[in-house]
Amino acid sequence: MRFFNFHLMPYRHADLDAIGRNGSAWVTFSNRHYDPQKGSELYHEYLDQMELADKLGFDGVCLNEHHQTAYGMMPIPGVLAGALARSVKRAKLAVLGRALPLINNPLTVAEEYAILDNLTRGRLIAGFVRGIGAEYHAMGINPAHSQERYAEAHDLIVRAWTEPGPFSYAGKHYQFRYVNPWPRPYQKPHPPIWIPSQGSGSTIRWAARMRYTYCQTLSPIAAVARFFQMYREEADKAGYRASPDQLAWSNTIYVAETDEKAVREARPHLEALMNYFLKMPTEMLLPPGYTDPASMKRVRAAKVTGKPQSIEDVIKAGVVIVGSPNTVREKLAEYQDLAGFNTSLTKTQFGTLPDDMARANMMAIAEEVLPPFRDRSPGGARREAAE
Amino acid sequence: MRDHLTSTIAVGDCRIRLMRGGAGAPLLLLHGGGGFGIWLPSMARLAKKFDVIAPEHPGFGESDTPPWLDTIGDLANFYLDFLDQLDLRGVHLVGSSLGGWIAADLAIRNATRLASLTLIGAAGIHVDGVEQVDTFLCTDEQRIRDLFYDQQLAEAVIASSERPGLEDIALKNRMMTAKLSWQPRNHDPQLRKWLHRIKVPTLLIWGDHDRLFPKDYAFAYQGLIPGAKVAIIANCGHLPHVEQGDEFAAKLEAFIGAMRVAA
Numbered sequence: 001m002r003f004f005n006f007h008l009m010p011y012r013h014a015d016l017d018a019i020g021r022n023g024s025a026w027v028t029f030s031n032r033h034y035d036p037q038k039g040s041e042l043y044h045e046y047l048d049q050m051e052l053a054d055k056l057g058f059d060g061v062c063l064n065e066h067h068q069t070a071y072g073m074m075p076i077p078g079v080l081a082g083a084l085a086r087s088v089k090r091a092k093l094a095v096l097g098r099a100l101p102l103i104n105n106p107l108t109v110a111e112e113y114a115i116l117d118n119l120t121r122g123r124l125i126a127g128f129v130r131g132i133g134a135e136y137h138a139m140g141i142n143p144a145h146s147q148e149r150y151a152e153a154h155d156l157i158v159r160a161w162t163e164p165g166p167f168s169y170a171g172k173h174y175q176f177r178y179v180n181p182w183p184r185p186y187q188k189p190h191p192p193i194w195i196p197s198q199g200s201g202s203t204i205r206w207a208a209r210m211r212y213t214y215c216q217t218l219s220p221i222a223a224v225a226r227f228f229q230m231y232r233e234e235a236d237k238a239g240y241r242a243s244p245d246q247l248a249w250s251n252t253i254y255v256a257e258t259d260e261k262a263v264r265e266a267r268p269h270l271e272a273l274m275n276y277f278l279k280m281p282t283e284m285l286l287p288p289g290y291t292d293p294a295s296m297k298r299v300r301a302a303k304v305t306g307k308p309q310s311i312e313d314v315i316k317a318g319v320v321i322v323g324s325p326n327t328v329r330e331k332l333a334e335y336q337d338l339a340g341f342n343t344s345l346t347k348t349q350f351g352t353l354p355d356d357m358a359r360a361n362m363m364a365i366a367e368e369v370l371p372p373f374r375d376r377s378p379g380g381a382r383r384e385a386a387e
Numbered sequence: 388m389r390d391h392l393t394s395t396i397a398v399g400d401c402r403i404r405l406m407r408g409g410a411g412a413p414l415l416l417l418h419g420g421g422g423f424g425i426w427l428p429s430m431a432r433l434a435k436k437f438d439v440i441a442p443e444h445p446g447f448g449e450s451d452t453p454p455w456l457d458t459i460g461d462l463a464n465f466y467l468d469f470l471d472q473l474d475l476r477g478v479h480l481v482g483s484s485l486g487g488w489i490a491a492d493l494a495i496r497n498a499t500r501l502a503s504l505t506l507i508g509a510a511g512i513h514v515d516g517v518e519q520v521d522t523f524l525c526t527d528e529q530r531i532r533d534l535f536y537d538q539q540l541a542e543a544v545i546a547s548s549e550r551p552g553l554e555d556i557a558l559k560n561r562m563m564t565a566k567l568s569w570q571p572r573n574h575d576p577q578l579r580k581w582l583h584r585i586k587v588p589t590l591l592i593w594g595d596h597d598r599l600f601p602k603d604y605a606f607a608y609q610g611l612i613p614g615a616k617v618a619i620i621a622n623c624g625h626l627p628h629v630e631q632g633d634e635f636a637a638k639l640e641a642f643i644g645a646m647r648v649a650a
Contacts, residue, residue, distance in 0.1 A: 028524070136569075137524055144566035287523055287569075288561035296558055 001336060001373040004094060005053035005362065006062040006250060006345040008277075009046045009080075012352045013038045014070040016276045024280040025070040026134045039073065043080075045355050049348070050084055052359060054091040056366035060125065061088055062345055064196075065097025067131075068138035071277040078112045085119035092123050096196050096215065096345075099131030101146045102139045106153035106174060110160040110181045117186040126191040127215075128154055132198075133285045144289025149173045161190040194248065199227045200291070208234035208242065215248040215345060218278075221318030224249055225339040232340070244342035244378050249335070252320040252347040255364040259323040265357065266322050266350075267311045273351030274309045325368035332369065337379035344373075390434050391426050398469050403450035404443040409434025412502065412643075413475045416441040417466070419484030419508075419626075420522075420564035421534075422556065423448045429632030436640060437479065442469070444486075446563035448556050459485075459511075459567055459575060463492035470500045479643060483507040483628060484599065485568060488575075491608075494589075495581045503646060505590045505639060506608060508597045508625045510573040512582075514607045519573075520598050523565065527557075536596040536624040573600075582611040589615040590642040592635060594623030616642065 015033055019025045050061040061084065063077040074080055077097045084093060093116065098109050117124040130150050136143040152171045156179070159169070165180030185191055195207040196215035207214040208231045216224045228247045235242035252270065256262035286299055314320045321331045332344070348365060349358035391408025406426055414437035418424060423443035433439050443450045444462055455461060466489065470478060478501050482490030487509025494504050520533045528545055535541040548557070589612045593605040602619055609615045618638045620627045627635040 140570045140572075142566065142569040144562060144569065281526070283524055283526060288558070288565040289569075293555065293558040293562065297554060300554075 001332075001341075001376055002059040002245075002343045003365075003370055003373070004060040004062045004092070004248075004343065004345045005050060005058045006064075006096075006347050007046055007050060007349060008064060008066075008072040008347065009042070009074050010273070010277055010349075010351060011039065011070040011073055012042065012354070014276070016272055016352075019070065019276045019279070024284060025277050026066075026280050027068050027137045027284060029070060031068075033070065042073065046349070047080065047083055047087075049355070049358055049362065051087050052362060053348070054088040056362060057370055058091055058362075058366070060092030060094050062094040062096050064127075065095075065099055065129070065131070067102070067135050069134070078116065081116050081124075082119070085116055088120075088123075092125055093120050094125035094127060094194060094345075096127035096194065097129060097131075098127065099129050099135055100153035100157075101149035102131055102135055102141050103153065106156050107160060107176065107179065107181055109153070110157045111183075113157075113191060114161065114181060114183045114185045117191050118183050120186075122186040122191075124185075124187070124191045125194050125213075127194045127196060128157075129196050133287045133290045134280055136287050136290060137284060142289070143287040145173065146290055158190065158193075161185050196250065199223065200295070201230065204230050205234045207231065209238045211235075211240070211246065213246045213248055213343070215250055215343075217250045218319060221249075221335045221339060224318075224335075224341075228339045228341060244340050247339070247341040248343035248345050249339060249341045250345040250347075252322075252350050253328060253332075253344075253365055253369070254320070254322045254348075254350075254361055255325055255328050255368060257324060259327050262323045262327075263311055263315070266353075269351040269353035269357075270311050270314065270320065270322070271309070271351070274314060277351060325364065328365075328369055329372060332373065333376070336373075336376065340378040342377060390431055391439070398465065398472055401445050401451045401453045401465065403445055404448065406430075406441040407439065409437055409439045411437040412477050412479060413438045413440060414479040414481060415466075415470075415475070417480070417482035417486030417489050418444065418447075419486050420560065420568065421484075422560040424629075427629060427632055429628045429636045432633070432636045433639065440473075440475075442466075444489075444563075446566070447560050452559075452563070456563075457566070459488050459492055462489045462567075463496055466493055467497055476500055477502040479503045479505065481505040481507065481639070482509060483626065485510050485564060485573075487511065488568075488573075488578075491582065491585070492575070492578060494585045494587065495578070498585065498587050501587045503588045503590070503643060504585060504612075505592060505642070507592045507627055507635075508594060508600050509591075509604070509608065510568065510600060511575060512579045512604070512607060512611070513571070513574040513576070514603050517601050517603045519600065522599060523569070533598045534625045535630055536594065536622050537630060540630060579611055582608070583613060585612045585615075588642070588646050590639065591615055591617045592627055592638055593617070593619055594625060594627050594630065595619050595621050596623060597625045599625045618642070 022029045053061050065077045066072040067075045077095050081095050113126045152173050160179050160181050166178045169176045169179050194213040197203040214231050232242045254266040321328050348362045391406050393406050446452045446456050480490050480501050487506040488511035491511050522530050531545050532541045591605040591608050593602045605617045609617050620631050623631045
């Protein structure tokens with residue numbers, strides 16, 4: 001299994017009570033609550049953690065993209081990827097933004113990723129996402145155009161990377177007389193493309209058809225297993241056998257000497273993530289047109305947003321793995337076999353977790369978890385288990 | 388005795404639903420983002436003097452969603468086709484909210500079949516510095532509350548909106564409303580440049596407690612459409628034809644009556 005150190009870069013000094021009073025850390029939570037002195041320290045703290053991950057033997061580091069929120073301070077992930085491109089010496093650099101529909105000129109993404117791919121001499125992983133619903137409130141992009149803009153921007157970027165320029169492009173949402181970006185990407189034909197999603201059927205189908213790596217965001221492991229099985233079935237339909245390398249599970253791992261100590265230490269920081277940084281009303285998460293009416297009805301009926309969750313809830317559901325080295329190894333092996341993935345996108349810092357604890361966690365994972373999983377693949381029982 | 392009929396008609400490639408009742412000069416009523424609604428008491432009253440025609444827009448409710456529908460301008464052109472097909476002349480065009488935006492856009496494009504224009508709590512322009520609720524970032528219940536001045540009426544509407552079977556239509560309407568009005572929010576920056584071309588008599592009916600498009604919008608429209616008259620209705624929110632139906636109909640009848648005298 002490959003391990004990526006996945007950072008959300010939360011503004012971990014946020015006033016949780018103020019988030020609670022506002023109802024969300026997103027869009028309407030005033031940036032008066034951002035202190036640039038503290039924020040600048042956090043950027044350096046988090047970038048140092050990413051550099052530590054490289055030194056500790058993680059296979060890659062992941063950045064992501066969210067806008068107008070204390071949940072994550074990476075609205076423009078390319079800036080931070082640029083800062084890491086020369087200091088992270090060995091690990092892959094995965095940008096699990098960019099939210100293509102939010103961008104009015106997708107050629108800037110083709111350019112940005114191509115620069116990063118050149119800077120890292122081919123260590124870039126290019127993520128393409130739609131962005132969550134809150135992004136459409138924050139960025140003034142019509143959610144009803146989201147799927148069309150995503151498809152069009154993706155096609156344009158891949159063509160810009162693979163077809164010699166200049167050529168012209170006339171789409172519904174984007175038009176260019178000249179498509180001829182310099183530089184071209186370092187990797188041939190282009191950087192690997194990864195597709196993070198909350199589990200949309202159409203996204204999984206498309207990613208499988210395109211043979212892109214599919215990354216499942218924050219979900220109970222049983223749902224992860226179902227989504228990954230769907231990907232394998234779609235790959236079968238497309239006429240090839242999906243490799244476990246094409247499946248990445250985005251999780252949170254916290255390791256301490258004993259299960260009790262791990263839960264005790266992680267609790268306030270993980271619960272801050274679940275119940276404050278992630279909290280948003282349904283109308284913010286799912287603006288009209290962002291997804292089809294059938295999915296919209298399902299989410300509304302499930303009333304998924306707003307229920308407070310304890311660390312025990314998310315451990316039990318297999319959203320996170322928290323415990324002693326032994327417990328973490330056992331759970332991770334069980335989940336790898338159940339869901340059949342070979343890439344773990346692991347948040348080692350989460351919520352309000354301070355620097356010393358995040359670094360201790362990273363070192364424990366590097367020592368106790370990475371080595372035995374280095375050459376481990378999903379067990380033979382996975383297809384049956386995932387039924 | 389039925390005073391109106393609901394039917395389906397095709398205009399080009401698009402089939403839409405239509406309520407129609409009464410006799411007299413044609414009065415075309417364009418609904419807002421909330422959708423088609425019911426045959427209101429105010430419509431029944433107007434049907435005593437007019438041929439009231441209330442279509443359900445393409446992309447809403449049980450009407451088709453044609454592949455060409457992207458903007459308010461598409462709907463303005465669609466209704467110009469509609470007027471041609473029904474060969475309606477001397478039309479009193481009335482639009483509420485998003486329907487008011489369609490009506491204003493239509494009147495700029497081609498007013499030859501129009502006798503008058505009435506905008507009710509209309510979208511379409513932006514007025515700086517006016518506080519407006521965000522109807523996309525609030526709960527279903529709050530959105531309904533924001534429509535009305537009388538909160539007892541709001542509660543009755545909330546109760547009736549929770550009937551099963553209405554969710555599909557509500558979601559379809561919300562999705563199309565977002566598609567048409569999310570960005571720029573509820574307006575077209577180009578529209579105000581050409582409102583001076585509207586030469587038909589124009590009435591701007593606004594609730595004095597409209598929280599979506601407060602009455603500053605009525606006065607802004609008045610400054611942009613030559614000779615437009617403003618009628619503010621007291622104790623009334625965003626939907627005067629629903630909340631103060633009699634007074635709304637009386638104002639509209641008086642406006643059209645005065646027009647005839649002047650002519």
